[in-house]
Amino acid sequence: xxxxxxxxxxxxxxxxxxxxxxxxxxxxxxxxxxxxxxxxxxxxxxxxxxxxxxxxxxxxxxxxxxxxxxxxxxxxxxxxxxxxxxxxxxxxx
Amino acid sequence: xxxxxxxxxxxxxxxxxxxxxxxxxxxxxxxxxxxxxxxxxxxxxxxxxxxxxxxxxxxxxxxxxxxxxxxxxxxxxxxxxxxxxxxxxxxxxxxxxxxxxxxxxxxxxxxxxxxxxxxxxxxxxxxxxxxxxxxxxxxxxxxxxxxxxxxxxxxxxxxxxxxx
Numbered sequence: 509x510x511x512x513x514x515x516x517x518x519x520x521x522x523x524x525x526x527x528x529x530x531x532x533x534x535x536x537x538x539x540x541x542x543x544x545x546x547x548x549x550x551x552x553x554x555x556x557x558x559x560x561x562x563x564x565x566x567x568x569x570x571x572x573x574x575x576x577x578x579x580x581x582x583x584x585x586x587x588x589x590x591x592x593x594x595x596x597x598x599x600x601x
Numbered sequence: 602x603x604x605x606x607x608x609x610x611x612x613x614x615x616x617x618x619x620x621x622x623x624x625x626x627x628x629x630x631x632x633x634x635x636x637x638x639x640x641x642x643x644x645x646x647x648x649x650x651x652x653x654x655x656x657x658x659x660x661x662x663x664x665x666x667x668x669x670x671x672x673x674x675x676x677x678x679x680x681x682x683x684x685x686x687x688x689x690x691x692x693x694x695x696x697x698x699x700x701x702x703x704x705x706x707x708x709x710x711x712x713x714x715x716x717x718x719x720x721x722x723x724x725x726x727x728x729x730x731x732x733x734x735x736x737x738x739x740x741x742x743x744x745x746x747x748x749x750x751x752x753x754x755x756x757x758x759x760x761x762x763x764x765x
Contacts, residue, residue, distance in 0.1 A: 540750055546758075553761045570741050571753035575761075584757040586741065590734050597730035 531578040534561045539569040539585065
């Protein structure tokens with residue numbers, strides 16, 4: 509099925525914009541409500557873009573944060589550290 | 602001679618008679634008769650030699666038959682002995698193979714038991730690790746206050762990498 513070239517170009521642009529939004533989307537999940545100072549610390553430490561950042565709270569993390577930036581995930585939560593420790597225990601003799 | 606009762610003429614006639622008889626006998630009777638006797642003798646001899654030969658042949662056949670019987674008996678015994686030996690050998694071979702198979706199965710079973718034991722040990726260890734971590738997680742969730750959580754968060758944030 510042949511598509512009209514202009515419609516094809518419009519679709520390409522639309523999908524590029526959507527992908528850019530997804531790539532640039534930042535979600536910061538913390539164990540408690542972060543203060544403004546903590547938020548600034550995180551943004552400046554990671555060099556995150558000044559776009560829209562979403563903040564979520566998940567008490568199951570115990571402490572620390574999980575930062576999702578596009579397809580990247582940075583886990584500095586206490587729960588994540590415990591999971592790493594568990595895998596080390598699996599692999600130990 | 603007349604006084605003795607011997608008649609000369611009669612004597613002479615008898616002598617002549619005897620002579621004629623002797624001549625006739627010698628010429629016409631004795632030769633064929635002798636021939637006949639010789640022939641009979643020869644026939645007798647031939648018969649005897651033939652009989653001897655037949656007897657000899659019979660004896661030889663008897664010996665051959667005896668030999669053949671002995672040979673057959675010997676071969677039969679040899680075959681029986683060989684079969685017995687073969688049977689024993691096969692039996693030993695089968696027993697050895699069965700023992701070998703049993704040993705192989707035993708080793709395989711022991712290996713499987715060892716593997717299962719190792720796997721079980723690993724599973725138990727993993728379960729213990731899971732439970733331990735879960736216990737620590739729950740304990741921390743329940744016992745950490747807000748200040749402690751903040752301190753821990755700040756400590757963890759110091760290790761943040763830079764996103765490129």
